[in-house]
Amino acid sequence: MPEFDTVLHPDWVIPIAPRRQVLTAFSVGLKAGQIAAIAPREEARLFTANEHITLTDCALMPGLINLHCHAAMSLLRGFADDLPLMTWLQRYIWPAEQQFVSPEFIRDGTELALADLLLGGTTTLVDQYFFPEVTATALDRAGMRALLTFPVIDLKTAWARDAEECINRGLALRDQYRDHDRIEVGFGPHSTYMLSEQSLSKVAMLAEELDAPVQIHLHETRDEVLNSVERVGARPVDFLEQRGLLGPRTQCVHMTALGEQDMDTLTTFGAHVVHCPRSNLKLGSGMCPVQRLLEREINVALGTDGAASNNRLNMLGELQLASLIGKTEHSDSKAVDAWTVLEMATINGARALGQDAMLGTVEVGKAADLIALDLSGVHHMPRHDLASSLVYASDGTEVTWSWVAGQAVVRNRQLQTLDSSDLTNRASHWAEKLAAYKQTLEH
Numbered sequence: 044m045p046e047f048d049t050v051l052h053p054d055w056v057i058p059i060a061p062r063r064q065v066l067t068a069f070s071v072g073l074k075a076g077q078i079a080a081i082a083p084r085e086e087a088r089l090f091t092a093n094e095h096i097t098l099t100d101c102a103l104m105p106g107l108i109n110l111h112c113h114a115a116m117s118l119l120r121g122f123a124d125d126l127p128l129m130t131w132l133q134r135y136i137w138p139a140e141q142q143f144v145s146p147e148f149i150r151d152g153t154e155l156a157l158a159d160l161l162l163g164g165t166t167t168l169v170d171q172y173f174f175p176e177v178t179a180t181a182l183d184r185a186g187m188r189a190l191l192t193f194p195v196i197d198l199k200t201a202w203a204r205d206a207e208e209c210i211n212r213g214l215a216l217r218d219q220y221r222d223h224d225r226i227e228v229g230f231g232p233h234s235t236y237m238l239s240e241q242s243l244s245k246v247a248m249l250a251e252e253l254d255a256p257v258q259i260h261l262h263e264t265r266d267e268v269l270n271s272v273e274r275v276g277a278r279p280v281d282f283l284e285q286r287g288l289l290g291p292r293t294q295c296v297h298m299t300a301l302g303e304q305d306m307d308t309l310t311t312f313g314a315h316v317v318h319c320p321r322s323n324l325k326l327g328s329g330m331c332p333v334q335r336l337l338e339r340e341i342n343v344a345l346g347t348d349g350a351a352s353n354n355r356l357n358m359l360g361e362l363q364l365a366s367l368i369g370k371t372e373h374s375d376s377k378a379v380d381a382w383t384v385l386e387m388a389t390i391n392g393a394r395a396l397g398q399d400a401m402l403g404t405v406e407v408g409k410a411a412d413l414i415a416l417d418l419s420g421v422h423h424m425p426r427h428d429l430a431s432s433l434v435y436a437s438d439g440t441e442v443t444w445s446w447v448a449g450q451a452v453v454r455n456r457q458l459q460t461l462d463s464s465d466l467t468n469r470a471s472h473w474a475e476k477l478a479a480y481k482q483t484l485e486h
């Protein structure tokens with residue numbers, strides 16, 4: 044019986060804990076889905092294992108945690124661009140969803156997204172979209188780790204009649220995945236403007252009773268904040284707090300147009316912020332004050348949002364943008380530095396999920412969710428500083444291997460659980476239908 048299932052021999056390990064360190068010539072042993080040893084390479088070469096994998100010129104680090112996505116919207120990548128949020132939603136996205144969202148659309152869109160995510164180093168995904176039961180099946184087959192926050196909105200959709208049916212269907216899914224070791228189910232109330240006060244309060248009550256995570260779009264734009272004040276007499280963050288929905292289980296996505304008072308409220312209630320820099324920039328939504336949030340010890344994680352508003356699901360790209368616009372927003376080149384964004388995409392994501400004991404760092408006893416990044420490209424030379432290379436010089440194609448719970452889901456840049464040519468064919472089939480429909484919207 045070998046001591047380990049797999050032993051990985053990268054040139055460097057970026058463990059994230061201890062903070063801001065790079066281990067040179069260390070190896071990592073995996074067993075039963077966990078990290079079982081971290082040892083000097085010479086010692087680890089002698090370990091008995093089913094497989095020893097040499098990762099020359101590679102850095103090994105925790106898998107990236109993408110805290111906000113609508114995976115199936117990959118099929119709407121490029122469907123409508125260069126529009127402000129509400130025009131984009133009301134004129135194009137919502138009508139297209141009304142027309143096309145079905146279990147088949149969700150399956151094909153989700154699998155396309157998962158391929159993009161896995162090849163880009165995401166090993167844990169938080170998703171929020173219709174037919175989460177279909178998304179769950181796709182994630183399970185792909186071997187990824189996920190939190191599915193089932194959508195709750197008052198309007199009738201292809202998935203549910205109203206908020207109550209959303210909740211009933213979502214809770215049935217939560218029951219179904221209760222004992223699953225990689226997939227969890229929580230609440231995804233869309234926003235404070237898509238749900239009635241009663242529906243928000245019901246979500247708050249149930250989430251507390253079940254100790255379940257909640258993810259909500261909040262303060263996405265300045266208009267959302269102004270409209271909220273006009274409609275209910277409170278800023279969205281205060282309104283959420285008044286409904287009992289702001290707390291350490293809550294992941295607040297976007298968080299632009301924040302004042303000092305809003306940040307005080309977030310600190311008091313211990314809610315998490317999910318920053319989606321590229322989506323905010325593309326939709327012209329506004330800036331999330333990441334540096335000021337971090338200075339107040341508010342946990343800030345990172346997400347891509349859906350491919351319809353990004354248009355990639357490339358977490359390395361989000362790391363780079365988060366750092367660059369963090370400096371611009373704060374008018375300080377020291378703000379949101381390379382190590383900070385590496386933490387946002389790993390351990391901070393794990394904290395937002397309440398899973399920091401299991402995910403987010405390379406430490407013995409944690410889940411073997413790892414990625415290897417090839418830094419041999421000329422654009423990485425010379426490698427003065429690995430954190431700088433990963434954040435400022437990567438183009439998103441560096442990921443060569445990904446493991447989730449010890450299983451290799453990407454080997455040498457090859458997807459192991461999804462077939463990319465089949466996914467491409469299915470995406471082309473949907474593209475034809477969507478193009479014909481778009482013409483009817485514009486005439």
Ligand SMILES: [Zn+2]
Binds near residue numbers: 296
């Ligand atoms: Zn979103």
